[in-house]
Amino acid sequence: xxxxxxxxxxxxxxxxxxxxxxxxxxxxxxxxxxxxxxxxxxxxxxxxxxxxxxxxxxxxxxxxxxxxxxxxxxxxxxxxxxxxxxxxxxxxxxxxxxxxxxxxxxxxxxxxxxxxxxxxxxxxxxxxxxxxxxxxxxxxxxxxxxxxxxxxxxxxxxxxxxxxxxxxxxxxxxxxxxxxxxxxxxxxxxxxxxxxxxxxxxxxxxxxxxxxxxxxxxxxxxxxxxxxxxxxxxxxxxxxxxxxxxxxxxxxxxxxxxxxxxxxxxxxxxxxxxxxxxxxxxxxxxxxxxxxxxxxxxxxxxxxxxxxxxxxxxxxxxxxxxxxx
Numbered sequence: 001x002x003x004x005x006x007x008x009x010x011x012x013x014x015x016x017x018x019x020x021x022x023x024x025x026x027x028x029x030x031x032x033x034x035x036x037x038x039x040x041x042x043x044x045x046x047x048x049x050x051x052x053x054x055x056x057x058x059x060x061x062x063x064x065x066x067x068x069x070x071x072x073x074x075x076x077x078x079x080x081x082x083x084x085x086x087x088x089x090x091x092x093x094x095x096x097x098x099x100x101x102x103x104x105x106x107x108x109x110x111x112x113x114x115x116x117x118x119x120x121x122x123x124x125x126x127x128x129x130x131x132x133x134x135x136x137x138x139x140x141x142x143x144x145x146x147x148x149x150x151x152x153x154x155x156x157x158x159x160x161x162x163x164x165x166x167x168x169x170x171x172x173x174x175x176x177x178x179x180x181x182x183x184x185x186x187x188x189x190x191x192x193x194x195x196x197x198x199x200x201x202x203x204x205x206x207x208x209x210x211x212x213x214x215x216x217x218x219x220x221x222x223x224x225x226x227x228x229x230x231x232x233x234x235x236x237x238x239x240x241x242x243x244x245x246x247x248x249x250x251x252x253x254x255x256x257x258x259x260x261x262x263x264x265x266x267x268x269x270x271x272x273x274x275x276x277x278x279x280x281x282x283x284x285x286x287x288x289x290x291x292x293x294x295x296x297x298x299x300x301x302x303x304x305x306x307x308x309x310x311x312x313x314x315x316x317x318x319x320x321x322x323x324x325x
Contacts, residue, residue: 037115039096039139039214042169045176046139047186047216051094052077052283053175054141054165060091063157068284072238074185074217074291076142081157087150093161096214097132097140105132105140113166129155131162133169139214141165182323184235184278184291190219192321193233193314201313203299203306204231228269231310232296233318237283240290241275253312254319260312264304272297272307274315278325293322 043049055077057066064083071078075095083089099105105120110131112118122130122142130144143161145154168174179185190209198221199205207221207229222230241259243250248261256276263271278291295318297311 035115036136037117037169038137039135039141040137042135043174046096046214047188048176048179049094049096049215050175050177050283051075053173054168055079055091055093055161056164059160059164060157063089063160070238070284070287070289071236072292073234073236075213075215075236079161083150083152085150085152087152088148089145089152089154089157090148091143091145091154091157091161093143093165095142095144097142098211098214099132099134099138099140101211102132102140105134114170117166117169119162119166124155126151126153126155129153129158131158133162133166180279182279182325184217184293184322187235187323188216188219189233189235189293189318190216193219193317195221197317198231198314201310203229203310207231228298228300230298231314232294233314234294234296236292236294237281237289238292239288240277241292241294254316256319256322256325258315258319260308262304262308265301268301270299270301270304270307272299272304272311274308274311276315276319276322278322293318 039046052068057068057079060066060079060081064081066079066081069078069080069090076092077094079091081089081091102122105122108121110119110121116136118134120132120134122132127147130142132140132142134140143158143165145158147154177185195209199207204221206223210220210222218232218234220230220232243259243261245261245263248259250259252258253274258274258276261273273294273296275292275294278293281289281291295311295314297307299307
């Protein structure tokens with residue numbers, strides 16, 4: 001199981017980010033690269049990209065013992081590295097975004113790549129490092145690394161991961177998932193709920209939809225960039241949701257078995273998550289994993305009840321629209 005605690009995953013997403021989904025088909029054969037490698041040229045359908053085809057645990061052998069890990073997202077591939085310095089590092093590779101959400105990246109240009117691509121440094125601390133590969137059409141692809149135990153410099157690992165992903169892109173070796181009919185992979189969560197229904201929820205009256213997620217596995221509403229109030233609907237993958245916070249609860253939400261977890265104080269804010277398991281997710285060998293639908297709500301510190309009211313209300317709108325598990 002991934003070493004990333006569920007609370008870390010929930011907070012990261014809040015701040016930012018019986019069938020199976022299979023990876024099928026052959027990679028596209030290497031051909032002469034066009035002059036401009038837009039995300040559409042490279043990936044075709046961004047919703048079905050198999051992010052683990054962008055990486056390989058063996059690429060990180062110099063840093064310790066790497067292995068595929070539970071991603072907790074449909075958007076990226078997770079690699080856990082038990083470093084030679086006895087630290088646990090999780091690399092996340094493949095999440096798509098948009099450059100318009102990171103305008104400051106232009107000033108952190110790292111290098112140019114053939115095809116009109118370039119790499120920008122998003123974060124560069126030892127314990128959390130992140131780079132974005134920027135395509136000519138403004139789509140970005142992230143490689144990030146975080147330390148979850150011990151101490152390690154994650155930036156060299158992130159650079160290695162980015163270089164490997166670029167090689168895969170230039171060799172046209174990207175693979176796509178071949179999802180089953182009832183999978184969440186090809187469902188855009190934004191298509192399941194109207195913005196007016198979100199703003200009708202108490203506490204969310206002033207929110208509006210945020211930046212687009214090109215992979216279409218996440219929908220996000222926020223009150224304002226400097227406001228604590230936001231809510232995120234995400235289709236991911238991971239262990240079956242359960243209660244892992246004090247005051248959490250399991251039960252039926254809109255007829256689906258769901259787990260609610262409460263975080264009264266994380267920094268200056270409060271968080272609440274409501275999650276439900278869907279069909280099995282078999283991309284990580286040896287893991288008992290599921291596709292997971294999740295709602296994360298954030299509110300000001302001390303307002304965890306309000307966050308849970310909002311998260312539950314969104315789940316009640318969305319769960320009936322999901323395919324039957």
